[in-house]
Structure formats: C-alpha cells, structure tokens
Amino acid sequence: MPDVKTGTNSSCDVVIVGAGFSGLYMLHRLRGLGFSARVFEAGDGVGGTWFWNRYPGARVDIESQEYSYSFSDELQDEWVWTERYAAQPELLAYLNHVADRFDLRRDIQFETRVTAARFDEAAMRWNVVTDRGETVSARFCVMATGCLSVTNEPNFPGMESFAGASYHTGRWPHAGVDFTGKRVGVIGTGSSAIQSIPVIAAQAAHVHVFQRTPNYSVPAHNGPIDPRVVADWKANRAEYRQKARESGAGILAAGASEQSALEVSAEERQRIYEQRWARGGFAMGGAFIDIAINPEANATAAAFVADKIRGLVDDPKVAEALIPTSYPFATKRLCVDTGYYAAFNRDNVTLVDVRAAPIEAITPTGLRTAEADYALDAIVYAIGFDAMTGALGAIDIRGRDGISLRAAWAEGPRTYLGLMVAGFPNLFTITGPGSPSVLSNMVVSIEQHVDWISDCLVALADRQAGAIEATPEAQSDWVDHVNAAADFTLFPQANSWYLGANIPGKPRVFMPYVGGVGVYRQLCADVAAKDYEGFRLTSAAG
Numbered sequence: 001m002p003d004v005k006t007g008t009n010s011s012c013d014v015v016i017v018g019a020g021f022s023g024l025y026m027l028h029r030l031r032g033l034g035f036s037a038r039v040f041e042a043g044d045g046v047g048g049t050w051f052w053n054r055y056p057g058a059r060v061d062i063e064s065q066e067y068s069y070s071f072s073d074e075l076q077d078e079w080v081w082t083e084r085y086a087a088q089p090e091l092l093a094y095l096n097h098v099a100d101r102f103d104l105r106r107d108i109q110f111e112t113r114v115t116a117a118r119f120d121e122a123a124m125r126w127n128v129v130t131d132r133g134e135t136v137s138a139r140f141c142v143m144a145t146g147c148l149s150v151t152n153e154p155n156f157p158g159m160e161s162f163a164g165a166s167y168h169t170g171r172w173p174h175a176g177v178d179f180t181g182k183r184v185g186v187i188g189t190g191s192s193a194i195q196s197i198p199v200i201a202a203q204a205a206h207v208h209v210f211q212r213t214p215n216y217s218v219p220a221h222n223g224p225i226d227p228r229v230v231a232d233w234k235a236n237r238a239e240y241r242q243k244a245r246e247s248g249a250g251i252l253a254a255g256a257s258e259q260s261a262l263e264v265s266a267e268e269r270q271r272i273y274e275q276r277w278a279r280g281g282f283a284m285g286g287a288f289i290d291i292a293i294n295p296e297a298n299a300t301a302a303a304f305v306a307d308k309i310r311g312l313v314d315d316p317k318v319a320e321a322l323i324p325t326s327y328p329f330a331t332k333r334l335c336v337d338t339g340y341y342a343a344f345n346r347d348n349v350t351l352v353d354v355r356a357a358p359i360e361a362i363t364p365t366g367l368r369t370a371e372a373d374y375a376l377d378a379i380v381y382a383i384g385f386d387a388m389t390g391a392l393g394a395i396d397i398r399g400r401d402g403i404s405l406r407a408a409w410a411e412g413p414r415t416y417l418g419l420m421v422a423g424f425p426n427l428f429t430i431t432g433p434g435s436p437s438v439l440s441n442m443v444v445s446i447e448q449h450v451d452w453i454s455d456c457l458v459a460l461a462d463r464q465a466g467a468i469e470a471t472p473e474a475q476s477d478w479v480d481h482v483n484a485a486a487d488f489t490l491f492p493q494a495n496s497w498y499l500g501a502n503i504p505g506k507p508r509v510f511m512p513y514v515g516g517v518g519v520y521r522q523l524c525a526d527v528a529a530k531d532y533e534g535f536r537l538t539s540a541a542g
C-alpha cells in the first residue's frame, strides 16, 4: 500500500544498498538495535564481490580466518575454512550461511537495482528509487555498494563483430565456462588475470596474455588450512582480532615490520625477503616499514621480486617483459598468485606486449594489435573496475537543494572520514573514498564502519536528533589530510585504479586513506566521542 503522506510505496528507518559483506552486517546490526531496514541487491543472491567474481581461480588473498566476520563468536566457532586462502565458492557459501544463520533474507529484495536516492529536505527523508519502479522512504540511507563492483567496460573497436565468446572477470557466468580446446585471449594482468591465467591455461588449447603493464605478484603458497592455525586462532582469536583492528592494514599475516630496509645489511635484507617470500601472501609487503614511502627502500623490494621472476620464468625475454619497471613496488595493488609466473613456461601460453604494439581492434576471428592478428575462440576481459566511486556514481544521488553527488564529485570524491558527504545528510558510505578501505583487509574496515554508523544512529536517537551531516569545513580538512597522507607515500607514482587512472576521463585523485586502519579507527572514535566533531546534528524538523 502506498504511504499517502509521502507518496511512496513503503517506508523504513534505513535503506541499505547492497548485500555483500557490508550490507549483510549492516542489516544484522540495525535489526539488533531495533531499526527497521530494507536491503536492495541487484544480484539474485547475497555475496557482492563473491557473487559476481566467479572467474577461474578467484580466491581471497588474505588468510581465510582473517578475512571473515568477527562480530559473532558463534559464527566464528561453527564455520571452518578449508583452505589457507578460501576460493570464491567457499566465500560465497560462507556469506550464504551468514544470511541464513541470522535470518537476513526476509529484509533483502534481490534482483532490484537502486537507480536514484533523493533527499527530501522538508520531510528530512531519503526517497530511494529502484529499477522496479518502487520508491521507498527512509530516514537514513547506507551505501554498501562495494568498491570494486562496477566493471570497467571494454570498448575496443570491432568488439560486436567477434564471433567467439566474450567474458568479463567481474561478471563471470554462474554456470562456469569450459575452455577445453579453445584459443583464449586474456586482456589485462591485474589480480583477476593473475589468478585466472594459470587455471585457464591448464584447460585451454592456447592462452594469449595481452599485457599493457606488468604487475608485481608474490606467491600465495595456498593449500589446505593448517589445523594448527585453526587451533591457534580459536585459542587466541579475540587478541588477534583486536590486533588486526589496531594494525596498519588489518592483515596480521602481513607481519608489518618496524624496521627500515636501509638499516640492515644487504645480506640481512635478502634473508628477510627470502623468509617473507617463503611465507607467502602480503608478508612481502610488510617486510620493512619504509617500502611504501622511501624510494631507495622500495627499490630493494622491487629488485628482489624482479630476481624471483627471472628465476621462475624460463625464457629470459619473457621474464624481463613480466618485470614492472614503470612504478615502485606495490604502489599498484600487490597481487598474490598460485603459479602465475610458471604459467609462462607452458607451451600453450604466450605473452603479448600491448604497450609496444597496442590493441587496435577486436576482429570477427580474434584480436589485432599494431603488429599482428591473433586467432581466438574466446576473449576474457580482465580489465578491472571503476573503483570506489563507480557504484555511487551509477546511482542518481541528490542531496540538499537537489545537488547531485556526481556534480559534487566532478573533480574527485570528497568525503568526511570516508563516511559522509557534506550536503548529503543521513547518507553513509561504507568503506567510501577517504577511508582505508581498499588498502586494508576489507572485512576489518567494513566492520568498523558498520559499527560506527550503528553507534551514530543510536547517538542520534538518544539526542532526539533527526539528522547528521558532515560540515564542509571538516570535509575540506579531511580531504586535505587524505591527499597529504597519500603524497607522503610512493602510491601516487603509479597509474593505478587507486587514483582512478584506469578509467578515461576520471579525475586523478588518490581515493583511499593511507593512514592505516588503527589510526583511522581511533580518529573516528575520537570524532564520535567529541559529540560528532565536524558533523552538524539537527532536529527531526531540520
């Protein structure tokens, strides 16, 4: 029944957009606090990233027990991970289990995309519009839309003429793809490509890898989860979780060192890198404290990984082509692989440098570069996402005076703490730009944001305040701080998606906050403790 007063179909306290890790936990927390909430999810199931990214080899690259919710002891007791790094099907099963265990589905509307959200200043409510023609009125709106959920769409000339099959890693067919006997072209060499290439190569007749920029990748050393790890985690879980929350990246297995790469001898440095390489995963990134900030320190890590690549790849020319030279180590997202470099020793894998000879067109029979034609039966676009702002920009979000978020962010995203945007009262973004987000263990950052937002809504209710909004001054100061923090590091030196550099026309702004999850958590807590410093709280009437 439409609500006569608002002219909408229904109303609730909070609309949550997205049913991935963020949306599920947000719904659970709000319910526990007595708020009514509805979730809208474009997919026909829960899982977000792990619902869409079903490409061969997709798995998390943070150790499974760390990449999981900490909010429920019962959930942690009953769920047992099978691999050191869980694969996509297991992660999706976990999120389905969470949805069932906490009875979340009854408030989630699937196959429904939110197309617009408009703030009604007189009513102090958000009207959220879906592609099903429904409008829901809510006091609060939480964007749990994910940082890597809108794909970077390929637009090569001639794409529509291709007679074979085309896939995007970020929107993989649910039924899977059989590449047996096929000639496959993979475009891109980011995390998605690096995970999928060895698996596709094991099946396909031939794989051509079209590389524009090589990436640094470190071995995962994946395998069945060690029962000793499980036992240790069970015994010390609370302590480990707290440590992760207070750490830099929220990843304990990174073993972040306090030591400079330059204060040890060359032999000692080599020994430490070897040890970390043998441990696998992000341990390499945490080897020394100054890898991300000091070019000289960074060069030692880059040289070590380059030598590893030379050792892993038989053909010296191919090895050199796989070694990044145009940006510092780990300033593009570090990749974690299982057999990536070794895949280039297979007879059926060919590396093609599309920096030297760019892709000119997709043809009916394959792909043409400036140098040659490649016959292909299938093309895998592993070309990434419109990161961090893509999903928010896809929704027509209008705040005070009808101002659109797209317009407000035309020069790059501006937020206060990555949580709210000035001019958009009662609209929250989970792991939004300006927060540690993609530079951290996403689950740690998601839980922190969900908890902060939940506490905030309770605080508003306690104060009988109807609305909260970031002040423009606090937002400006925060944006300056986020930029200054990024400029203190080597990150801005890479043309990465962190900077929006992968999307033509996107403003170049370093979007995540590099200050670390522990420091950031404390900042957010301090702001709340100081009566929401930098925010304006208003009564329900405005």
Ligand code: N01
Residues within 6 Å of the ligand: 059, 060, 061, 062, 148, 169, 187, 188, 189, 190, 191, 192, 193, 195, 210, 211, 212, 213, 333, 354, 359, 382, 383, 384, 385, 438, 497, 502
């Ligand atoms: O995307 P990417 P991704 N012609 O943007 C190339 C997370 N993730 O899906 O560098 C030719 O990293 C592009 O080349 P260049 C993780 O945070 C996590 O792989 O722009 N090439 C690049 O090589 C990750 O960082 C996990 O020159 C083109 C590639 O495509 C993020 O998602 C697994 C091109 C895109 O790489 C994104 O990873 C997977 C063109 N026109 C992903 N356009 C795990 O947790 C783009 N490229 C394990």
